[in-house]
Amino acid sequence: MTKIQFRRKLIVIILLCVAVTGAVVRHYAERGTTTRDIATLLMVLWVPIIGNVIAWLIGKLPRRAPRPVQAEPASFDARGAFTLHRRVALTLRPAALPVHDVPLGAGEYRGALVIDKEGFSARWIVPQGEALARGEPHTIDIEFLSPDLALPRFAPDAEFRVLVDDLFVADGRVLQPT
Numbered sequence: 001m002t003k004i005q006f007r008r009k010l011i012v013i014i015l016l017c018v019a020v021t022g023a024v025v026r027h028y029a030e031r032g033t034t035t036r037d038i039a040t041l042l043m044v045l046w047v048p049i050i051g052n053v054i055a056w057l058i059g060k061l062p063r064r065a066p067r068p069v070q071a072e073p074a075s076f077d078a079r080g081a082f083t084l085h086r087r088v089a090l091t092l093r094p095a096a097l098p099v100h101d102v103p104l105g106a107g108e109y110r111g112a113l114v115i116d117k118e119g120f121s122a123r124w125i126v127p128q129g130e131a132l133a134r135g136e137p138h139t140i141d142i143e144f145l146s147p148d149l150a151l152p153r154f155a156p157d158a159e160f161r162v163l164v165d166d167l168f169v170a171d172g173r174v175l176q177p178t
Contacts, residue, residue, distance in 0.1 A: 012049055019046030082125055084141045086154050090124075090162070090172040092134040103131035111164040113142070113172070115153050119163060121145035139175065 001009075022042025029036035095101040106128045112119035124140045132138045144150040154160070154174050162170035 008052075012053065015046055015049050019043050082123070082141075083143050083147075085144045085147050085151060086142045087175045088140060088142055088160075088172045089137045089175055090132070090140050090170050091137045092132055092170045093168065094134055096167075101134060103133045105131050109164075111162050111169070113144075113150070113154070114161045114163050114168075115158060118153065120150035120153070122150070 019042060022039040022045075024039075026036055026039035026043065029039055092104060104126055106126045108123055108125050110121070110123045113122045114120075122142050122144050124142050126132055126140070132140075144154075156174050156176055158174045160172050160174075161168045162172060
């Protein structure tokens with residue numbers, strides 16, 4: 001046992017003795033006296049230690065075997081070059097703040113395409129020199145992270161929403177399969 005563990009056990013034992021002494025004194029003290037109030041206070045000193053005792057008891061319970069280590073989740077970074085899975089018409093919603101109500105500039109974007117209550121990770125690329133204005137439909141190409149799961153749900157004319165972080169930022173409709 002380390003010095004710190006010994007000190008912790010000693011503190012718990014002392015506070016337990018103080019609480020028991022307070023309970024005995026409170027039991028025999030007259031109602032409304034200062035002695036009874038001090039004895040009640042001595043009993044209350046034990047309350048912070050109860051959490052530590054419960055944590056110690058929980059630590060003594062047998063634990064489940066750890067879950068097996070799973071492989072890294074799939075990501076677009078491992079996939080490499082962009083692969084077209086669906087061509088869609090995407091209409092960006094107006095931003096909540098006027099300062100953010102600007103066109104979507106060139107670059108790669110990622111989000112979840114949501115149909116009903118199902119979301120599918122996807123990415124799309126806005127070519128260099130182009131920008132997607134808000135409120136207007138734009139034809140863009142989409143790549144799914146798990147195309148085998150997503151493609152059956154994204155048939156022609158299927159409507160979806162685009163979720164980025166915790167906001168729906170766009171609405172879309174599938175134009176054609178590829």
